[in-house]
Amino acid sequence: MTLMNDLSWVPALRTDALTLLFTNITLLGYQVFLFLFLSFGFYFWRTQVFYQAGLLLLLTAGINLFLKDFYQDPRPDAIFALDDKTGNSYGWPSGHAQMAIVLWGWLALKVQRTWLKISLWTIAVLICMSRIYLGVHDVGDVLGGILLGALTLYVWVKLDVAGRLIAALELFGLPKLVLALLVAQVIFMGLHFGGTLDFVGSWMWGLMMGWFVGHQVDARRGVELQGHLIIRLLICAVGAAMVFGALIISGRVLGLADDTIIGDVLAPYGSGVGYGLVMSLAIPWLVRLITAGRLKREES
Structure with a gap:
């Protein structure tokens, strides 16, 4: 077992405080929050920014679903899992990581204040970390999601x-x-x-x-x-x-x-x-x- 798919080191890092933190952080990558956040931002803040964020998320989600079912990479052993909302979906690439980079990265590109940019990227990083901490994705899954999300965002902006x-x-x-x-x-x-x-x-x-x-x-x-x-x-x-x-x-x-x-x-x-x-x-x-x-x- 390589470092990319070995989670045997994760339980030793767990504490009650960190588990509470990452259990809540990971909710930011699930469907209900994403739709509510998108709609709220679309109605309240900047319509065009959140409209494009929605298209980006839907595009990257479609790519993620296709790749998961194509590779059918198994998730880590259930003994490591602290998140029971993954269903029967496969592991690589991590959808949470992929969409976190796309959504929070896109918003970070659209704000001007440095502290806000740092905060948005921090949220993205924490969401990625939460999937490993909660034992539902290994390092390879998360890195794959990060790279695919970054590529999607880069192409969207560059082109x-x-x-x-x-x-x-x-x-x-x-x-x-x-x-x-x-x-x-x-x-x-x-x-x-x-x-x-x-x-x-x-x-x-x-x-x-x-x-x-x-x-x-x-x-x-x-x-x-x-x-x-x-x-x-x-x-x-x-x-x-x-x-x-x-x-x-x-x-x-x-x-x-x-x-x-x-x-x-x-x-x-x-x-x-x-x-x-x-x-x-x-x-x-x-x-x-x-x-x-x-x-x-x-x-x-």
């Missing part, structure tokens, strides 16, 4: 993918670009190991489509809240709560998946599209409606 997407929208229009994106998704999912289409991957690709289409259809491109900070926070909290409710409803479709093309692919994909549209189109509209109503009452 100005967002700028190229905007240029393509102006040149070809939304319908043609959606068709191109759908074709690319079908090809990517068709490359799934064993020639099958995973329902979680189908849902994620559907979510990307809904997130993209909803943002482009929305003429206002998100939310621009005005007024007192506390009021804005409360309004965005309501929006995030609605996102959570939509996630629960959408998640029920995944629980109904079966081994048919409809149950395993089309239904999850449609559910993902619907959830993406709710996050990027319906809830921003509701948030603006709530804000407009509040402003009218204040004026009267």
Whole structure:
């Protein structure tokens, strides 16, 4: 057993305080937090930054799902595990590490203050460390996730993918670009190991489509809240709560998946599209409606 997949040294490092810290830190890499954080930032802070963060996360999550199922690398022995939320997923590459580098790294590139950049990168590092500490990924898994996340982020920034997407929208229009994106998704999912289409991957690709289409259809491109900070926070909290409710409803479709093309692919994909549209189109509209109503009452 090499250093890359040996976790026998980890239990000796564990303390009650560190276990509490890393148990909570690792939650920042799970689905519920990521969606709530994305939606809150999208509604409250900087719409374009968090919109691109969402596309980046969905892209890297799709790549991660594909690689996990392609290599089918087993996770470390269950005797080391302190996190019981991994399900039956495989080890390499670590999704937590990959998405931590993409999300917190992207946000670090978008802020100006040095202390905030350091804080965001620190969060990313701690999330990566938590997977080893909690015994659900070995060093090789985490390093693989870090490298893939860094590569995804580098390509996104270096090639100005967002700028190229905007240029393509102006040149070809939304319908043609959606068709191109759908074709690319079908090809990517068709490359799934064993020639099958995973329902979680189908849902994620559907979510990307809904997130993209909803943002482009929305003429206002998100939310621009005005007024007192506390009021804005409360309004965005309501929006995030609605996102959570939509996630629960959408998640029920995944629980109904079966081994048919409809149950395993089309239904999850449609559910993902619907959830993406709710996050990027319906809830921003509701948030603006709530804000407009509040402003009218204040004026009267």
